[in-house]
Amino acid sequence: MLDRLQTFLDQHARILLTTHENPDGDGIGACLALAHYLRFLGKEPRIVVSPSVPGNLRWLDAECWIEVFDPTGPHADLAAWPDAWLLVDASEPHRLGVMYPLFETTKAPRACLDHHLKDAPKGFDEEFTDPAATASGELVYDLAAPRMGLPLPMPMAEAVYASLISDTGNFRFSNSTGKVHRLAAGLIEQGVQPARSYQRIYLQDTPSKVKVWGRALERMSLLFNGAFGLMAISLADMRDCGATQDDLDELVQQPTRLATVEVAGLLYETEDGRIKLSLRSKEAVDVNAVCKLFGGGGHRLASGAKLDGPLQAAQARVEAAVLAQLDHDLPKISERK
Numbered sequence: 001m002l003d004r005l006q007t008f009l010d011q012h013a014r015i016l017l018t019t020h021e022n023p024d025g026d027g028i029g030a031c032l033a034l035a036h037y038l039r040f041l042g043k044e045p046r047i048v049v050s051p052s053v054p055g056n057l058r059w060l061d062a063e064c065w066i067e068v069f070d071p072t073g074p075h076a077d078l079a080a081w082p083d084a085w086l087l088v089d090a091s092e093p094h095r096l097g098v099m100y101p102l103f104e105t106t107k108a109p110r111a112c113l114d115h116h117l118k119d120a121p122k123g124f125d126e127e128f129t130d131p132a133a134t135a136s137g138e139l140v141y142d143l144a145a146p147r148m149g150l151p152l153p154m155p156m157a158e159a160v161y162a163s164l165i166s167d168t169g170n171f172r173f174s175n176s177t178g179k180v181h182r183l184a185a186g187l188i189e190q191g192v193q194p195a196r197s198y199q200r201i202y203l204q205d206t207p208s209k210v211k212v213w214g215r216a217l218e219r220m221s222l223l224f225n226g227a228f229g230l231m232a233i234s235l236a237d238m239r240d241c242g243a244t245q246d247d248l249d250e251l252v253q254q255p256t257r258l259a260t261v262e263v264a265g266l267l268y269e270t271e272d273g274r275i276k277l278s279l280r281s282k283e284a285v286d287v288n289a290v291c292k293l294f295g296g297g298g299h300r301l302a303s304g305a306k307l308d309g310p311l312q313a314a315q316a317r318v319e320a321a322v323l324a325q326l327d328h329d330l331p332k333i334s335e336r337k
């Protein structure tokens, strides 16, 4: 697959690198690492993202290569620029979001570079995917390192390292393979500083975020013998804490810290008066089945839905649905309610 990708890159000079909307550390890290490699090859890469580069990832782009998509200004003619358009860290064209109409109209060959488990990608002229890879940054490293030789330029090594820690939850998830650890070890031996990368990517919270997390945890209901930890946040709570919806990112996982918790839930009120539900399961309980009852969905262990308000009524409906699912998937655990 990497040889095919190399052939594809060899055929083009102006290569547009994009990633999914709301880019993460792997999307940004892999695009930056690939841009370093393409420059090494004498190519002319550009990186365009939407809607912005997350604040905790901006330090990776020391050269200021990343452009934020602006269709009314500099990117009105973006579709006409590239010789090739590569979507990185996604294999579904619609994940480009607001850039999708340009992707659809460009005359350049379109390809994807990705590691997610999906059906065969559609809507591309060529696809470069490997579900065995942990991160897109790993694929870029495997492509570039043998051809560039080591050590890699430090900003490129840091970009690959950012990809790895982002998609493995800093080497905590089940995709933290031996290969990923060996790759990370090599990057550290080249000079990447793990503590510095970790602090810059992960330890970037604001006081308002810590405050709203504190409120949610303090008020968490522990239900069904401790098997369900449910947090509820109202618009008034958000205002009191000065928090935004972004501050609630990843909060839903927090109840899984508790040994007894099998299912973690977060309900929060949105400006339109509806209630957003997120559920996470440690392993045994199918939370996708719960969210489907409310017209939502996702995966078995991570799912979401939107419910009608008010908050307390939504909470009661969610509690009943999760209890039924616990009874189905783990009948013994919810016996003592």
Ligand SMILES: [Mn+2]
Pocket: 026, 027, 089, 115, 134, 135, 136, 167
């Ligand atoms: Mn990824």
